[in-house]
Amino acid sequence: MNINELTVEELYSKIHSKEIKPSEVVGALFERIEKYDGNIKAFITLTKEQAEKTAAELDRLQAEDKMDGNMFGVPVGIKDNIVTKDILTTCASRMLHNFKPVYDATVMTKLKNENSILMGKLNMDEFAMGSTSETSYFQTTKNPWNLNCSPGGSSGGSAAAVAAGFVPYALGTDTGGSVRQPASFCGIVGMKPTYGRVSRFGLIAFASSLDQVGPMTRTVRDNAKVLELISGEDKANDMTSSNNQDTDFLTGIDKDIKGMKLALPKEFLGSDVDDEVTAAVLKAKERFESLGATVEEVEMPNLKYVVSSYYLIASSEASANLARFDGIRYGYRAENAKNLEELYKKSRGEGFGDEVKRRILLGTYVLSAGHYDDYYVKAQKLRRLVSNDVQRILTDYDLIIGPTSTTPAHKYDEVEIEGTKEYKNDILTIPANLVGVPSLSIPCGLTEDNRPIGMQLIGNHFEERKIYNAAYQFETLYNLHEELKNLTMGAE
């Protein structure tokens, strides 16, 4: 038995039946991390000492048959923009290179209460701004399937860690596709839940009206289980955490999907989409039909405008949210500032990377006098139109399906830095964030040279249960579990 190949559910049940001890699990995974993470570079911080201490304590409870918690002994990796008490939380930025939070994010508290064991903090694009994990101040994460390829981003470290078998599950965050696109690139399952499903308390804010924390796992069932555990109303995030009670995603996940109506927007298979991606999604369509679902082509006419709308809104919100980094109370502080104004400017100028600065400047410009109506208000109006598009489709259909990303994982030298092409890769994931609906990315194929291709399933607000049901059924026909076990990651 290779511990690193086990799913969340398998680990939980083997620990529960005392077949393995939590310390054996933690030991085996750190061994694997030490062997391969030098190549992959998924982790910014490892919490080995603390994890071993927790595991020893759980070993004792296991021996005494006091195994409380739905994640008893199951290790987890957390994206480095989710605060963890007394553990370095950097947002992959020089700005927070030395920041140790004084409290835990609500999602972290919930997982600790379930007796999950934190293995470390995962790499990402700086402040979650990017889709390749290259804007990290510390390191560039590699795709476990092909070390010359990007794992995607911004939750690239989380996706790579799960695909590499370093952890059975991880948390990522998704503002414009940052859970789903890396899940797609790394051949795993990633959920962007309904806006408000999961508390954002302790998530270092990027764009508050779009951000959601989501689970990244190797199977659909694992994903549903993790989301069940992190969902729920939070008094600390009163205004925007929902009290929706339908958080049982596993009951009935295996029921058949005969008669389920799926919509495939024709714009989702437009000219920007790679041929192999289109072929994989059309194959997925056939698989859904073989399961008894119907798939019909629909229109989402405003899709071509979503990238503009998203960048204007997200950058505006970011420029306000990132104003808190002043070099005074925490984080990077520039030396030799003669006065307060200079301290702010130097600390921010030296502490933020280029992509973060760009978005702050864009957001500040968009919100400045004379431009607000031209850009920000128009972007919000477009957001309404996209919402109307999605709602219209979901009145007649159960779910929307389509590719997660226009491409499979790209080689590092293929990313176009100039212009907006790189941004356009987010076009298919952005609608779910603008509208606030849940969207799950699952593997649906491989390219000829063995790079994973992901498909997303988008449902209406709070209909994660329906998404998991369809995804689970699809997974019975196609999954990458076996392939994930055989990744060599540049060693052996």
Add this chain to the structure above:
Amino acid sequence: MEELDLKKIQRVADLSKIEIKDEDELKNLSTKIKSIVAHSERLNDLDLSDVEPMTHAIMTPENTLREDKAGEPLKQEDALKNTEFTEGGQFKVPRMI
């Protein structure tokens, strides 16, 4: 819409309290900003006059207020933990005036 030149981007950087090292950095940052702004001009193709702006994905029907009860505030000691520049239980900054 008006031309977004380097001077304007420098002005925005000042408003954002971000020091730009030199003209090279300014040019580097401005290339992408300009292309996103240019890309956004396509929103002008649409007649949006009757569309209500959408500020939030899910609107709660009414304002949520918590009970007016004192909670547990952050301890002074914790609040000061993340910087070495403190004095007398307060944050220390360079002179302001």
